[in-house]
Amino acid sequence: MSRHLERVRRSLLCIVLTAGCFEPPCESASEPGGPFIPCATPSFDAGRRDGGIDAGVMDAGRVDAGRVDAGRGDAGVVDAGRVDAGFDAGVLPTSDAGVRVVDFGLVSGRDGGFARDFVVPIEPSDEGFLIEVLGVSPELDVFQTTRIVSPRGVVLAQGRDVQQHRTRSRPNLRLANALVLESDDARGEWAPGAWRFRVESWMPTVDTAATVKVYVKPRPPPGVQRVGLNLFFTGSAGLTAATAPTQPRLVGALRGLQAFFLDAGIAVDPPRLVDLPPGFSAVTSRIDEDAGLPMVGTSLEVLFQQSRGAPQGLNLFFVESLELDPRLPPGAVLGVAGGVPGTTMTNGTGSSGVAILFDEATFVPRMGEADPLGLVLTHEVGHQLGLSHVFELDGEQDNLSDTPRSGAAAEANIMAPFAAGGSQWSPLQGVTLRRNPVVRP
Amino acid sequence: MRTGFLLALLLAAPAFAQDVTPALRRLLGAIDTPPTRAQLVEAGGRDTAMTLRALASSGREPTGLRRAALSALGHFDEPATRATLAQLTRDAAPLVRKAAVATLGFLVGRGLDAALLQALVDEAPLVRRAAIVAVARSPEPEVRAALERRWAVESDAETRALLGQALGR
Numbered sequence: 001m002s003r004h005l006e007r008v009r010r011s012l013l014c015i016v017l018t019a020g021c022f023e024p025p026c027e028s029a030s031e032p033g034g035p036f037i038p039c040a041t042p043s044f045d046a047g048r049r050d051g052g053i054d055a056g057v058m059d060a061g062r063v064d065a066g067r068v069d070a071g072r073g074d075a076g077v078v079d080a081g082r083v084d085a086g087f088d089a090g091v092l093p094t095s096d097a098g099v100r101v102v103d104f105g106l107v108s109g110r111d112g113g114f115a116r117d118f119v120v121p122i123e124p125s126d127e128g129f130l131i132e133v134l135g136v137s138p139e140l141d142v143f144q145t146t147r148i149v150s151p152r153g154v155v156l157a158q159g160r161d162v163q164q165h166r167t168r169s170r171p172n173l174r175l176a177n178a179l180v181l182e183s184d185d186a187r188g189e190w191a192p193g194a195w196r197f198r199v200e201s202w203m204p205t206v207d208t209a210a211t212v213k214v215y216v217k218p219r220p221p222p223g224v225q226r227v228g229l230n231l232f233f234t235g236s237a238g239l240t241a242a243t244a245p246t247q248p249r250l251v252g253a254l255r256g257l258q259a260f261f262l263d264a265g266i267a268v269d270p271p272r273l274v275d276l277p278p279g280f281s282a283v284t285s286r287i288d289e290d291a292g293l294p295m296v297g298t299s300l301e302v303l304f305q306q307s308r309g310a311p312q313g314l315n316l317f318f319v320e321s322l323e324l325d326p327r328l329p330p331g332a333v334l335g336v337a338g339g340v341p342g343t344t345m346t347n348g349t350g351s352s353g354v355a356i357l358f359d360e361a362t363f364v365p366r367m368g369e370a371d372p373l374g375l376v377l378t379h380e381v382g383h384q385l386g387l388s389h390v391f392e393l394d395g396e397q398d399n400l401s402d403t404p405r406s407g408a409a410a411e412a413n414i415m416a417p418f419a420a421g422g423s424q425w426s427p428l429q430g431v432t433l434r435r436n437p438v439v440r441p
Numbered sequence: 442m443r444t445g446f447l448l449a450l451l452l453a454a455p456a457f458a459q460d461v462t463p464a465l466r467r468l469l470g471a472i473d474t475p476p477t478r479a480q481l482v483e484a485g486g487r488d489t490a491m492t493l494r495a496l497a498s499s500g501r502e503p504t505g506l507r508r509a510a511l512s513a514l515g516h517f518d519e520p521a522t523r524a525t526l527a528q529l530t531r532d533a534a535p536l537v538r539k540a541a542v543a544t545l546g547f548l549v550g551r552g553l554d555a556a557l558l559q560a561l562v563d564e565a566p567l568v569r570r571a572a573i574v575a576v577a578r579s580p581e582p583e584v585r586a587a588l589e590r591r592w593a594v595e596s597d598a599e600t601r602a603l604l605g606q607a608l609g610r
Binding site: 234235236237278279281282284295296297320321323329330331332333334335336337345359361364365366367369373375376379383389392393417418419422440 | 467468470471472473474475476480501502503504505508509511512513514515516536539540543544546547567570571573574577598599600602603606607
């Protein structure tokens with residue numbers, strides 16, 4: 001408890017202090033007498049261009065406190081021994097927050113594994129869960145969790161149109177995540193018992209497979225929760241682990257991030273700082289695929305895979321160029337999240353992070369405008385934890401009942417799509433953020 | 442006479458930036474949902490391209506807004522746009538030069554543009570890096586030769602990494 005209070009105290013101090021916001025860089029972590037800070041050591045395999053299919057082996061048999069092996073009878077193909085998951089196991093959730101892992105193991109589309117119900121046992125003391133589907137084949141398959149059904153038989157998500165979902169489940173390339181309940185419109189359906197869902201592969205003719213896990217979050221005690229933070233630097237605009245603690249723009253932006261999240265009842269831990277090797281400053285595509293031309297720069301998914309081995313927390317990558325679609329003009333994206341939500345519970349996947357454009361070391365205000373970097377950071381982390389834009393230009397709206405839809409109030413929301421000075425969460429946005437299992441009491 | 446008039450118009454262009462509609466200014470502030478051409482035209486009217494060129498060229502505007510305008514110009518491939526972009530690859534602000542190089546590279550595609558080759562030797566590494574990304578898609582021998590020349594002298598580690606990728610090393 002005292003450790004928790006100390007973390008909260010340090011985060012509060014971050015708002016007014018600078019140096020205290022950072023964990024010591026790894027280089028100094030083992031100084032005599034100094035505290036040991038686990039050094040995030042991503043796999044520095046900068047030349048890797050294999051679409052993220054690391055032949056890593058996840059030991060499905062490892063002992064995790066609270067782990068529920070729901071595979072038998074429900075999950076179809078489960079190799080109780082080893083599972084070629086395609087990703088390092090990374091840092092699986094520790095048991096201190098009581099998050100339970102329901103591990104369905106490897107599911108193959110070939111034997112109809114995607115056509116069955118996955119069942120998640122929910123206790124009265126739980127408050128939500130995160131479904132994580134990670135494709136393990138190099139094919140560009142699209143996954144989506146669908147037919148999420150409450151114990152009362154109410155369907156909260158069905159099909160590909162997320163607008164019809166009371167809990168949105170978005171399709172994504174090679175992996176998919178869904179936060180239940182993402183929406184408080186569906187809160188009335190929350191009940192203990194057997195929750196069910198299915199996994200849909202959009203390319204059933206492709207022989208794809210995926211690992212399926214569910215992270216069940218128990219209802220935390222009242223009070224501020226916390227989340228870890230890993231910052232990855234590519235050298236963009238001279239920003240490195242060594243310069244970060246005194247880089248004015250970054251320090252200011254992190255103050256903003258921490259203050260905004262504290263408003264939502266979440267204390268952001270002092271960040272761990274990691275330098276990536278050369279070759280990651282320019283993101284030139286979203287996914288890794290052979291376009292027949294020399295691949296210059298990196299893909300977003302390979303960038304995020306560099307979080308492999310990092311301690312659990314939110315992974316923020318600072319880059320100099322952020323081009324996601326070669327058909328669109330470059331330079332218009334200030335930040336991007338791995339997903340809505342992203343993969344927050346397993347590091348090293350193609351959606352285990354948030355990328356932020358940092359191509360200017362100094363911000364010179366003109367016409368009185370404020371540096372949007374802190375808002376951009378907060379906004380993208382909001383996506384990563386499960387929040388949608390409060391509105392879109394095409395008329396789409398989020399799934400929460402208390403967010404403003406238009407006008408000045410909507411523009412003032414952090415999840416407005418424009419950097420127009422957003423500074424507020426709605427209460428239900430705060431609830432959704434805190435529901436993500438990466439956020440811990 | 443006509444050339445002089447056009448030049449005067451070009452020089453006067455930055456003054457038009459103040460005429461940017463609030464809707465267009467708001468659209469250019471998008472965080473992660475780049476505006477489409479249709480949205481830009483709806484917000485900026487029929488002179489949107491000219492307004493964006495003026496905005497991109499205006500030293501009085503915030504750099505971030507100029508960058509967004511430069512990106513949006515990628516939707517308006519016109520001779521005047523390419524001329525503006527080529528000119529802005531020599532702007533005083535490295536960030537503007539970088540954005541101009543990126544958009545010009547997008548419009549040129551697999552073609553060749555002298556301004557992009559010149560940007561390979563820009564004093565700012567971030568501009569050189571943007572230029573490498575921009576020209577790497579071109580199969581032209583001149584591009585390969587320019588990249589090889591830069592490879593021989595480039596000392597910045599990150600820029601060398603991109604050069605190595607472009608040259609297949």
